Amino acid sequence: MQWYFVASLLTILTSSQGILTTLSQSNGGYKYDYATVPFLAEVFKLLVSSVLLWRECKRSPPPRMTTEWKSIRLFPIPSIIYLIHNNVQFATLTYVDTSTYQIMGNLKIVTTGILFRLFLRRKLSNLQWMAIVLLAIGTTTSQVRGCGEASCDSLFSAPIQGYMLGILSACLSALAGVYTEFLMKKNDDSLYWQNVQLYTFGAIFNMARLILDDYRSGFEKGPWWHRLFNGYSVTTWMVVLNLGSTGLLVSWLMKYADNIVKVYSTSMAMLLTMVLSVFLFNFKPTLQLFLGIVICMMSLHMYFAPPTMLVDLPLTVKSAPESHIDRRTNS
Amino acid sequence: MQWYFVASLLTILTSSQGILTTLSQSNGGYKYDYATVPFLAEVFKLLVSSVLLWRECKRSPPPRMTTEWKSIRLFPIPSIIYLIHNNVQFATLTYVDTSTYQIMGNLKIVTTGILFRLFLRRKLSNLQWMAIVLLAIGTTTSQVRGCGEASCDSLFSAPIQGYMLGILSACLSALAGVYTEFLMKKNDDSLYWQNVQLYTFGAIFNMARLILDDYRSGFEKGPWWHRLFNGYSVTTWMVVLNLGSTGLLVSWLMKYADNIVKVYSTSMAMLLTMVLSVFLFNFKPTLQLFLGIVICMMSLHMYFAPPTMLVDLPLTVKSAPESHIDRRTNS
Structure with a gap:
């Protein structure tokens, strides 16, 4: 399975996620408790990974599994970071409006690049850095509020705390991603075994969140397991x-x-969702959406195309065009 | 004199041009006949070039000057192209509004790249093509109509003729530039001699335009030489x-x-003018202006930085980083 096939599938599914979530609403609200969705998704991932691990265990050689506590104790960390991130996100939204929050969200593209470089010690070329910044610029461009839209002037008018929390939020989001990559790559353990550990803690933390919600609301909507499938439709x-x-x-x-x-x-999924919304929900296509898409496509090409395709160089270098691709599939 | 020093000076002066033109207006209109300005500018350029040529002639060796009619007859061509361009521009504006016209004007960046490749047969790397498209995207982004601005929805609603004429206009503008470059580089003639030919025809064509204006208006404002310095201020x-x-x-x-x-x-001058307008004329800075500036700066770096700085390559190539710069100063 090639990484770009998986990446394309991820783009399509992430894009569908936005569309499906909108379709699952009725009259602009949810009939079901949205907080139960991530919990069930964690359970689904845990089940799938467990079945795949079990199948792998029956084969020979058996999968590599590190079962020391020293290793297992690292797996709740991504969940903990996401928990802190959710709270920072909540705090940020008390200072800035959702549109400013959305624009600031693009910062996580750049912070991911920075933490990727610092913590995972991966070298990026000058051009790849530019590509990452361009990707953030492209997604931001596509979100620029157009002529005739409602809320204006909000972007530069939030209190400084809002921007600081927005930056913190982008750093935490990047940190969770980079830490997960570190966990997955730190040894040759079976992917399914690593997943089982990751999703067990994921399910526990999500359940804890549901219980906390119950206590906060004083059980007025009943305990969470009563709400679990309440109002669920096929969508x-x-x-x-x-x-x-x-x-x-x-x-x-x-x-x-x-x-x-x-x-x-x-990022591509976000743009795809906006394009699909033009057709599905009659969103008005804007010039900035078109410009954003072109910018992101160029960023993609700049980041992933082999350097010899991008710049004209003496023929001696062209004999080793594989090195660039190898770095990202095998590492 | 290095080309980047001249280019920077051109950016500053072109930017000042916009500011000065705005400052020369009173109550939103011109007290003088604006059509006389380009004519006087041609005369100024002709005088400066003549003096410099005359000084060059006194030195030894004397400057190279091709005085055959076969060569001289090519020099009115840029003026003729600009004349056609002005009329196409006028026709375009009967179909589209000025804001759409301004957005379409960025196309000339891309058409210049194409004609530069086709007519002057200059090779551009994949990355340089992307840089050129990005420059056009960047200037367009900075011009996206913001939230709360007046005319909306005009960009995609013009008749097809408007867009066709806009593209023709971009091609003519690029053609004039590319043809001038061909003229200047086709032999080793003195720059000042080439200028004298270029500006003599320029002055003649501008004078013809003033005379034509007189006939069209039935001399109601008097012959053009009466209007020449009329209402001129220091600005x-x-x-x-x-x-x-x-x-x-x-x-x-x-x-x-x-x-x-x-x-x-x-292009950089256009952005600089917008930034200066924020300070001088209290223009509201927009997110899209900021994004446009970042995009154009990256495009600049992508186009002009030596390839070895942009991508990581084996050390053997790094020994010849000068080749890229040489190509543009000596050719």
Whole structure:
């Protein structure tokens, strides 16, 4: 399985996620408790990974599995980072409006590049750095509020705390991704075994969140297991399966490709969602959406095309065009 | 004199041109006949070039000057192309509004790249093509109509003729530039001699235009030489000198650098004007202006930085980093 096939599938599924979530709403609201969706997605991922691990165990040689506590104790860390991230996100939204928050969200593309360089010690060429910044610029461009849209002037008018928290949020989001990549690549353990550990903690943390919600609301909507499938339609189940599947693909990419590939997949998915919305929900296409798409496509080409294709160089170098691709599939 | 020094000076002067023209207006209109400005600028350029040529003639060896009619007859061609361009521009504006016209004007960056490749047979790397498209995207991004601005929805709603004429206009503008570069580089003639020929025809064509204006208006404002210095302030004279100086710099760049350098200079000037307008005329800075500037800066780096700086390559290639720069200063 090639990484670009997985990345393309991730783009399509992530894009469907936005569309399905919108379709699962009725009259602009959810009939079901949205917080139950990520929990069920974690359970789905855990089940799939367990079955695949069990099948792998029956074969020979058996999969590599590190079962020391020293290793296992690292697997809740991504969940903990996401938990902190969710709270920072919540705090940020008390200072800035959702549109400013969305624009600032593009910062995580750049912070991922930086942490990828610092923590995973991966070298990026000058051109690849530019490609990463361009990707963030492209997604931001596509989100520029157009002529005639409602809320204006909000972007530069939030209090400084809002921007600081937005930057912190982008760093935490990047940190979670980079840490997961570190976990997946730190040894040759079976991907499914690593997934089982990751999703067990994921399910536990999501369940804890549901319980906390119950205590906060004073059980007025009943305990969480009563709300679990309440108001679920076929579309809601598709949202769950879709979210679970994207999680499994991200996990695969973290082990066999890297965070940058994931960032490209999800950014392209955002643009694809906007294009699909033009057709499905009668969104008005804007010039900035078109410009953003062209910018992101060029960024993609700049980052992934072999250098010999991009610049004219003496023939001696052209004999080794594989080195660039190898770096990202085998590492 | 290095080409990047001339290019920077051109950026500053072109940017001042916009500011000075705005400052030369009173109550939103011109007290003087604006059509006299380009004519006087041509005369200024002709005078400066004549003096410099005369000084060059006194030195030994004397400058190279091809005085055959076969060569001289090519020099009115840029003026003729500009004349056609002006009329196409006028026709375009009957179909599209000025804001759409301005957005379409960025196409000339791409058409210049194409004609530069086709007519002057200059090879551009894959990355340089991307840089040129990015420059056009960047200038367009900076011009995206923001939230709360007046005219909306105009960009995609013009009749097809408007877009066709806009493309024709971009091609003619590029053709004039590329043809001038061909003229300046076709032999080793003195730059000043080439300028004298170019500006003599330029002055003649501009004078013809003034005479035509007189006939069209039935001499109601008197013959053009009566209007020549009418209502001129110090600022108007600065506009004339500035326009003349930018012309001389462009001419220098056409001989010793190329059209792409000129396109970068004038695009950067447009952005600089917008930034200066924020301070001088209290223009509201927009997110799209900021994004556009970052895109154009990256495009600049992508186009002009030596390939070895942009991509990581085996050390053998790094020994010849000069080849890229040489190509553009000596050709």
